[in-house]
Amino acid sequence: MAIELPADYKPSPDEPYMNPRQLEYFRRKLLSWRQELFNEAQATIDAMREAPHEVADEADRANRESDTSFELRTRDRYRKLQTKIDEALKRIENGEYGYCEETGEEIGLKRLEARPIATLTVEAQERRERQQAQVADPHY
Numbered sequence: 001m002a003i004e005l006p007a008d009y010k011p012s013p014d015e016p017y018m019n020p021r022q023l024e025y026f027r028r029k030l031l032s033w034r035q036e037l038f039n040e041a042q043a044t045i046d047a048m049r050e051a052p053h054e055v056a057d058e059a060d061r062a063n064r065e066s067d068t069s070f071e072l073r074t075r076d077r078y079r080k081l082q083t084k085i086d087e088a089l090k091r092i093e094n095g096e097y098g099y100c101e102e103t104g105e106e107i108g109l110k111r112l113e114a115r116p117i118a119t120l121t122v123e124a125q126e127r128r129e130r131q132q133a134q135v136a137d138p139h140y
Contacts, residue, residue, distance in 0.1 A: 003023075011113070018097065026088075037082055041078050044075055105124075
């Protein structure tokens with residue numbers, strides 16, 4: 001069943017958390033983001049295909065290699081982000097979206113609006129980062 005959303009709909013704390021309208025809102029937001037990433041990746045591929053392959057000048061060649069390396073790193077970040085978007089979409093499907101994977105608490109609308117792929121509450125994320133910092137630096 002399709003959920004109708006007004007064009008100006010924004011999730012509100014005044015409505016039940018992760019109700020069908022909110023879930024549909026975030027599903028559309030994630031799908032739109034995934035499409036933007038796909039379009040950017042495609043534009044990168046097209047630009048790399050169209051760029052001249054033979055560059056006579058050493059400085060131009062070095063610049064070209066640097067640009068290519070940067071574009072490939074960017075595409076790798078996009079690929080990882082697309083995976084996280086797909087995982088968020090699966091959480092919407094199975095009813096887990098919007099809830100912390102560690103505590104089961106609500107992640108919160110503001111956090112999801114800012115980072116729709118979030119899987120942790122702010123507190124759980126900070127705790128995880130502190131633990132990672134302690135592992136990386138035992139003198140933390």
